[in-house]
Amino acid sequence: MSVTNGAHHIGLAVSKLEESAEFFTKLLGWEEVKRRDDYPAIFVKDDSLMITLWKTQTEEPLKFDRKTNVGLHHLALRVNSQEAMYQLLEVLKENQIEIEFEPTLRGEGPSMHMMCYEPSGIRVEFYYAA
Template sequence: MSVTTGVHHIGLAVSNLEESAEFFTKLLGWEEVKRREDYPAIFVKDDALMITLWKTQADEPTKFDRKMNVGLHHLALRVKSKEVLFQILDVLKANNIEIEFEPTFIREGPSMHMMCYDPSGIRIEFHYSE
């Protein structure tokens, strides 16, 4: 029997704090919950999840290599419909967000997903399933 009940929040270390926060708030429609100037950090949330974006202190932070490092491989966010998945693709393209791959079927479908990078280089997956 599990002693936990789900995710309270996810903390991500980011190199571009404001840009990463805008990725979630301006592009995805999330809400900014609060800021901590002393760390610094920005907290953002959608209807189900809160993410804490913590500013790294390094002048030139080391980018995560999903094949070489232990850590967050990617963050997978559920979307409500296939149409929303393609709307997100359009928003990402219009804002010059790096896209690893556009919407594609998972195995034979009907589930679909796509992968992009937030402004700090964190891999973000958008996942739709019927």
């Protein structure tokens, strides 16, 4: 039996704190929970997950390379329907978010996913489990 039960929160170091927070709140509809100006950090949440966005101490952090670095490969978030996936795609495009790939079937489908980069460069996957 596992000692843990899901995620309480995920902490992400971001170079563009306000822009990254707006990605979650304005584009994805998350809620800003609180701010810590002394760190600085912004806490955001959806209906089941909280993410702490911590501001890097440099404006030019080292960019993560998923093939050569240890660290977060990507953050995968659930989407409730195919329709929501395509609506999200349009919102991302309208806001000039870099899209790695548009909605694609997983295997034979009907599950699908897409991948983008939030403003600080973290890969975010959206996954619809049909």
